[in-house]
Amino acid sequence: MISSAHELVVDTLGPCRVDSPLSARIAARSASPHAVSEDDRVLYDLALSHAAARGLPAAELPGFEPSVARRKIYFDPAKTRAGIVTCGGLCPGLNNVIRGLVQQLTNQYGVHSVIGFRNGYQGFIASYGHSVVELTPELVQGIEDRGGTILGTSRGQQDPEEVVDCLERMNVNILFVIGGDGSMRGAIKIAQAARERGLKIAVIGVPKTIDNDIPLIDHSFGFQTAIDEAARFLQAAHTEALSAPNGVGLVKLMGREAGFIACYAALASGDADYVLIPEVPFQLDGDDGFLAHVRRRIAERGRVVIVLAEGAGQEHVPEPSRGLDASGNLKFHDIGTFIKERLIADFAAAGVPLNIRYFDPSYAIRSVPANSFDSVHCLRLAHGAVHAGMSGRTATVVGRYHGRLVNVPMSLIVSDRKKVDQGSDLWQSVLEVTDQPSRIGRCLPEAALA
């Protein structure tokens, strides 16, 4: 235990008087989840009890409830039935969470019944005709070795009243919803509808987003596995680019609103020349634009690898009407194919040969089993979720906050999205590894993206 601030001061050789070659790149940084300015400090204490021991006014300090086993619980296990549903797109680790929930509920708490609802929120609605499945520790043994979800999934919302009808009819006391922010909005409505009927049904969420864009949470499950897989495709793109004269490998990765997968995969592989993400607009045409920059870099390096988040550069795609998908999300233009075609046209116009290979591996990435990191992460999220549900929390999700498993009000995590901060160490590292300019061209104002 550190007792004074002085103990954490590092030794220096003397004052810093030389201008850093990186100073141009260091944007005005403030303390955000991914950045902290050079004069700031990262606090040693992370628990309220520590703060209190230092005589700080504990009551006023915002803090998360830890997601741990509690001595007293709300539900009597012998009379409790739990339900599990998986919603939205596939993500590595879904089966690990299911297994963790079932084993913890059954083996540790002695809950008498765990039921799986099939194919997302459709599973509660009679008209779809999906059956339910009784989940036992034997049945879930080994499911984590497979990707996807044994329960099936679907996008889109269903009427919360119909869902509660089903929960009431089947005597479900705790519902675990594994899904993205759309699903969590649905879960909030389900919790509300149950409460309005006076039903004691706990609704606990395990937030799922392969894009890692849930606010307040260190990293979402499946994200590390996605990076592992994405890096394989960057490797392939690099090989293709290296093996042909004027080779370009172009890889579109997941990331509708946040470019975390693109950034981390580029850092993991070390082979990317450009990372284009939704958070950082870029100019396409003109001498300062992306196309001309690629042509110059091909002339220098002989090959180029481009990593593209699917939400990047949407403002460049001409097509006007986008519509909504089944989850109610705005449909995205296919920026990958668009950029590929623009590069082909641009090189052709310049009379420069081009060997471009386009990769669109999203389905292949999201359907693999969880790696070790996510296996452990999913297991512990599942344990935390069971603790939360058994102790009567509701409209609550579990997640890691600065490494700790905590309970977070569901409403907080659907209120916003986490994004790649241009002042963050992460984006700095991406710029350093790719050696791409901080901004490509004189970009559109960010407002134009809204």
Add this chain to the structure above:
Amino acid sequence: MISSAHELVVDTLGPCRVDSPLSARIAARSASPHAVSEDDRVLYDLALSHAAARGLPAAELPGFEPSVARRKIYFDPAKTRAGIVTCGGLCPGLNNVIRGLVQQLTNQYGVHSVIGFRNGYQGFIASYGHSVVELTPELVQGIEDRGGTILGTSRGQQDPEEVVDCLERMNVNILFVIGGDGSMRGAIKIAQAARERGLKIAVIGVPKTIDNDIPLIDHSFGFQTAIDEAARFLQAAHTEALSAPNGVGLVKLMGREAGFIACYAALASGDADYVLIPEVPFQLDGDDGFLAHVRRRIAERGRVVIVLAEGAGQEHVPEPSRGLDASGNLKFHDIGTFIKERLIADFAAAGVPLNIRYFDPSYAIRSVPANSFDSVHCLRLAHGAVHAGMSGRTATVVGRYHGRLVNVPMSLIVSDRKKVDQGSDLWQSVLEVTDQPSRIGRCLPEAALA
């Protein structure tokens, strides 16, 4: 930004009045790096600037300096020469750190020369006759695809004065030491010796321990890769155990003083029946002992998988004299072979057939290339280390603290070891997954281990 503590309070269905079936297992928990008690809170703010904004007494709050690029630096890049040395046992990611250091120093800061010293601290000592290698971005391109270290490594200390002689003779301004706690103790002495001579040589450490037992630091590089690999061997042990009547798969993993690899690998694979670690003593003989417990469990389950950290159960191995290895560490008894032989003898005595398969995969685990997680981690540690060195920090290491890259005084991280806390969520999860008793037998008092 959260403005009041109230916003983080989760919703509950009502008061908890039922005794939890897990309450027996919940030890007296306090806020440690891996645990926090149920009535505590995980603080929302992590930066001093946040604390100050809440009106807290910033000056008194201990905090780490962030490891970021700074506007003013200490060394003039055009006149700076850096040196790199890797010490101690292999660990996934060594080459990634080397590549990250060289590329950041050369491409981003414009440092004019980076030199690699071969085979650990031996590389500074003329009598060993090891050559040095000029490290360029071209030379380190792609080295991260291979395990090990291109610089070679060795265990053991060398005379700090001779090391400083070499640094002085070669005009090295910044020395990067990638090594374990023994090497960091050496690095402190080198920094001291340089200072006593009035030399402006910065000594920056990148702490390496595959066991993840460095205090104050979230996780050391290579640790996640080690778990990935270790889980493969647990899978093999599980397959062997399942494929023979009364099959036992016994896996010895790294972990001299801390059982993190054993714990995480067991959670990642989900197949372990027992995890034995140095932190949790166990009784071997007698009806309550481990041997009898295994026999009973074989009778129930037909097969058993045992994961053993190499430092577990040392008190049971009879051999009296242990000596020191080249790094000055106490040599360990081979608990794996010992337990294997005791199981064979015990089953034979009981007339029960036994098919035991023993795995000792440490060299195969530590020599693989880094996975994606560690690749990114190593790259960013390298960036942080370069920022620290260029800005004149010395006797300083870089590491992650609650997710942030920070500078830590070298003396703090060699003062102690991180261990698996028996009250932690981690150990709770291990107990839940293996279903092994909290304590096996009436154990020796912990003092007996000292």
Add this chain to the structure above:
Amino acid sequence: MISSAHELVVDTLGPCRVDSPLSARIAARSASPHAVSEDDRVLYDLALSHAAARGLPAAELPGFEPSVARRKIYFDPAKTRAGIVTCGGLCPGLNNVIRGLVQQLTNQYGVHSVIGFRNGYQGFIASYGHSVVELTPELVQGIEDRGGTILGTSRGQQDPEEVVDCLERMNVNILFVIGGDGSMRGAIKIAQAARERGLKIAVIGVPKTIDNDIPLIDHSFGFQTAIDEAARFLQAAHTEALSAPNGVGLVKLMGREAGFIACYAALASGDADYVLIPEVPFQLDGDDGFLAHVRRRIAERGRVVIVLAEGAGQEHVPEPSRGLDASGNLKFHDIGTFIKERLIADFAAAGVPLNIRYFDPSYAIRSVPANSFDSVHCLRLAHGAVHAGMSGRTATVVGRYHGRLVNVPMSLIVSDRKKVDQGSDLWQSVLEVTDQPSRIGRCLPEAALA
């Protein structure tokens, strides 16, 4: 050594009198590379010396020259320079072949110089301006850990006279061409042009086709690796199909004229419901057609996995003009996208929900490093090629024939393509594993495909 036919007769319980449930599926089989009829026999002897020992008329029996080291060779190593070129599309193992050639030529034969020409046949033509590279054992050490080719590659032919000009100018005695059948046609012309000028230049081919469609040769290098990778995508498609109601996973694999990759990948994964290959036409529309069959099977099984070789069903794609690619091959319609859109339209018309996921992983498959099988195969092909070249063979390729490394006249392997035989055990196994009908619908006559 077997001395009489009797020794190989197996024991039977008695005569076979029951009609086999499989007899409908057993087409009229004849002895082809992949099939042999039930009354035929597989000969025990495979070497001419064996045949002669049985008193057979050796002179009349066609046989291949083994590709082995010979006591007397044609070229004096100390005065020999060899050249290497890689042509056409990427294929796992190219770097292994390059490494094997260089090491064998240099270390074993003592050849004084080995030169690599860049980017396929372009590398011989001055106007492209590609440099050459001196290939040494040190330079090729470890290149086999990467996919692609360190020499680069390109499609298309160049003027053989210009190529020979270059070989003559650079004093190249042996040229190793690693490429497909187009490249081998080019190599024949180069050998001819050299001969016509009276130059003693040996041209040796290492046939490359990821599709495994080279006649007379057991399997081409890279093919097994391609199956390994393709099976991963089938697994992903299976996961996607299982995780959604009415899920369809559609995977387009390589195979322009021959469906070997599709067949083997389907057998390796065990998860395919349909395998569509160029050799087996199918009806698309109507009650007996493919679309209706898929709809029926979805109703039965809930999900469907379809594997499609890129050359399958070309007759269904309406687009009239196809043109030639840079290698002079007829461009192929994109059958994958076409089938995907037809399925979407067909299910929509029938009012059946559909969750279809389309995978087009060819670039990701072909760019990986060789697996162990292909690593060994490439190494031994390289050894055989060097033996052939050093002993003065020309216009000759090396390959395995029934397991033996042999020399084959280049003209023989460009004369035809190997195809999946519908009477073969391979296709039978595919039908058995997928349970798809032998023929889907009343198909077009095969002539219609020509």
Add this chain to the structure above:
Amino acid sequence: MISSAHELVVDTLGPCRVDSPLSARIAARSASPHAVSEDDRVLYDLALSHAAARGLPAAELPGFEPSVARRKIYFDPAKTRAGIVTCGGLCPGLNNVIRGLVQQLTNQYGVHSVIGFRNGYQGFIASYGHSVVELTPELVQGIEDRGGTILGTSRGQQDPEEVVDCLERMNVNILFVIGGDGSMRGAIKIAQAARERGLKIAVIGVPKTIDNDIPLIDHSFGFQTAIDEAARFLQAAHTEALSAPNGVGLVKLMGREAGFIACYAALASGDADYVLIPEVPFQLDGDDGFLAHVRRRIAERGRVVIVLAEGAGQEHVPEPSRGLDASGNLKFHDIGTFIKERLIADFAAAGVPLNIRYFDPSYAIRSVPANSFDSVHCLRLAHGAVHAGMSGRTATVVGRYHGRLVNVPMSLIVSDRKKVDQGSDLWQSVLEVTDQPSRIGRCLPEAALA
């Protein structure tokens, strides 16, 4: 179809008059399964029907019966019950064979019942108390994703009369035995005992040997997967050896009587300096011996990787008494530990530092799931075995012969072992890749090994 011997003659530049640098290494070669002399030819025709078409005396030519589906079969599927047993050590692919047998028997032939016997031949003997398991296509779905055998296995023989009692009692008509040569000897006795009782029980073998030492058969299932895995450990050994001064990586691989795994793994990895196998004796001590050779090579290359088959150099291990294991095989001395200790002693005596790392990965290799190559191979062996069994063959195994699936009398494959031939291309390639001498030292006469 080739019509004349002339068509297969390759083109040459002229007569060979230069002595080959390799001629010293080319032993007196004769046509064996792995070698063919330079003046021999590999016959084009492989089917009896082809031979007959050339007017050869078909009746006298030894040939294997193809293992294909037949129009008439012996057993009536609706009244047939099959049994499956797996015996001996683990081998990748066991579950694939089980799955293939069950699916083919049930789905294709309509056999009414398939029963699995547990834990090898013990499963037939009441006193062991092992239950049997009804094997359905649903139950075996996905088992191929796991290593080992779902049926369990054991070593050793059981009384054939008791086995037949069990088969008779349970009305088993066809017994599939998946096992090594010991198990096949047992299967022959079971077939005999059944025949003597007048029972119509077909006994079909699927030969299993991870060492690939079954005679007459191209390669046994699991062998390619074993090489894949073994190559990983060679890679680890290479990394360890490279990362320390005077590093030695020593890897003991499977191969009691035949060194195929060691040879192929060395070729696949390309990193071995020595391959020691049972077929090639070596001198250990003295100036010409192995120990001195390693010391000289360490001085030259700085590091050495040694691959050792477990049966190599048995004559050097002093311990006199070896005994038999449960399968009746002679127990082997642990040559790996022995060589490791001799190297340590030898280097110490010479005053040369040594960093040796020893790997003994056999259990980790044999317990992995089959790779794609073996998955396909196992599936087709299973199909062939079912065809053989349903058509009333008995005391018969299935295997590939020069690429074809054939039926082979069980007695032939237990009569001998396949070994690495020192005149073969395989061993030549190993010598070329390692650059080790053909013979190390003045070796013991081969007779001394018997």
